[in-house]
Amino acid sequence: MKKISRRQFIGRTAAGMGAAIAFSQLPAQILMQEAASFNDIPIGFQTWSVKEMLAKDFSGTLKMMAGMGYKIMEMCSPAGYATNGFGPLVDIKPADMKKMIEDAGLKCPSCHFGFGELTDHLDERIEWSKQMGLTQMVCSSFWLPDAKALKEYLDDADKLNKAAEKINKAGMATGFHNHEMEFKMLDGQLIYDALLKQLDPKLVKMQFQTEVINLGYKASTYFKQYPGRFISSHLSDWTADKKEVPIGQGVIDWKEFFAAAKTGGVKNFFVEMSLDKFKDSAAYIKSI
Structure with a gap:
């Protein structure tokens, strides 16, 4: 799910008329800089959305995505997702896969792994x-849709904390990705909020999926409430009647989202939606 730097101010001291001229020009400079910062967002995509195409033509699909304006990508573990469309990629050596990604003009900072892979x-x-x-x-989920008690989630959170110690020692960050199931009540608590408390903030960062706007939860609210707790986000947009649309055509306020994402600590943004919406989504993100 590339980080944006927003509202950076450059100040200089001067004397006499030079200072007055610099001051008079400052508002225009700020506006120009702020506009540039939005346009500099490196746009990413999640490979789950194009898994069938990747399985048939890995390099060609990556070049197609790069041609739409995407700069980074998030993989799904070929071994862990072998039965979900990524099986044909298992035999590609990671060093070779990395080169294919780079040859397409992309970078891959992140990958989804099943919880069992990390344990x-x-x-x-x-x-x-x-x-x-x-x-x-990134842990893609604990996948406990039928959990009867919150303790099931909390126990898995403890296991992820332990795995994260080893991942972090290896020089990488650990993330946890949500689905809609974590935004349900269990034992009187919202599961996602309970996980934020149970997962060690020094070890595990969160990857927020904006789809939960359909349940009434805004990413920007969480980014502001939990500064620095997030590492990335999956982007999708939706109408008021919960129909998926390209980024910028739905109910999410994306300028608010990206501004709040800085507070949340988000480093990368990955569009995840049906293929026909990728091109318009990239164009919108570049335009804001």
Whole structure:
């Protein structure tokens, strides 16, 4: 799910008329700089959305995405997602995959891993990630849609904290990705809020999926409430009646989102939606 730097101010001291001239020009400079900072957002995409195409033509698909204006990408672990469309990529060596990504003009800082991969195959996944040049290993979910007690989530959070210690020692950050299931009540608490408390903020950062706007939860609210707790975000936009539309055509206030994301600590943004919406989404993000 590239980081933006917003509202940077450059001040200089001068004397006499020079200072007056500089001061009179300052508002225009600020406006120009702020506009540039939005346009400098490096746009990313999540590979889940194009998994069938990647399986058939990995390099060609990456070049297609780069042609739409995307600069970075987030992989899904080929081994962990082998039965979900990524199986044909398992035999590609990570160093070779990294080169194919770079040859397409892209960078890949992040990858999704199933929770079981990070508990049962952690050493292997860390080594794969290092060869890929990743900076972030993201747990895609605990996937507990039928959980009967909050303790099930909290126990898995403790396990992820432990895995994160090893990931962080290997020089990478650990993330946790939400779905709508974490925005349900269990034992009188919102699951997502409970996870924010249970996951060690020094070890595990959050990857926010904007789709939960459909449940009434805004990413910007969480970014402001939990400064520095987030590392990335999956972007999608929706109408009031919950229909997916290209970024900028739905109910989310994206200028508010990106401004709040700076407070939240977000480093990368990955568009995740159906293929037909990628081009317009990239164009909108570049335009704001």
